Amino acid sequence: EVQLVESGGGLVQPGGSLRLSCAASGFTFSAYWMHWVRQAPGKGLLWVARINHDGRSTSYGDSLKDRFTISRDNAKNTLSLQMNSLRAEDTAVYYCVRSLRPAAMDDWFDPWGQGTPVTVSS
């Protein structure tokens, strides 16, 4: 069974940092592009970042590149998101998401992890 399990969310003060992790299992992790997607409370979905299968290529949503860093460890089947200089508007549930098909760069999102909540507040 394909599983994506996020961890690392929590309460952080404005300007602080947080590192999210996603443990993948049930598939060949190193073959897939991976993404982070977030959802602010009561709001819609916003794509955050993506990383290619070997970690050499990354992309970010507008205004996030300077604060967020996506990375992966294929030996440990783990995806990460380092978030710095956090703002109140970064408050959201962060989902780890796999691309539908292996080696597909711009692909659909399937499956999704259960999400980890991040709250930025003083």
Next chain:
Amino acid sequence: EIVLTQSPATLSLSPGERATLSCRASQSVRTYLAWYQQRPGQAPRLLIYDASNRATGIPARFSGSGSGTDFTLTISSLEPEDFAIYYCQQRTVWPLTFGQGTRLEIK
């Protein structure tokens, strides 16, 4: 950036009825459009991709159609578990974008 506009914002129907949800793109996305379902308290799940292909395990009552700028998700006969929020998403142009969602509620 491609803007996806979903309508209606809320759709109130009864179990057994047919649901028709719309997604309009600000420019052509060809057939690179997907639909996701999000039940309360759950993560989204992929229903339809490439405008009309059902994802693995998705019941046949869900169907998608359209191309270019106008797309439709149809649920032929609503089951109780179908009452949820539905999002469309495009992957033609970066950044990848989602619609604002349609809430399907029980009438």
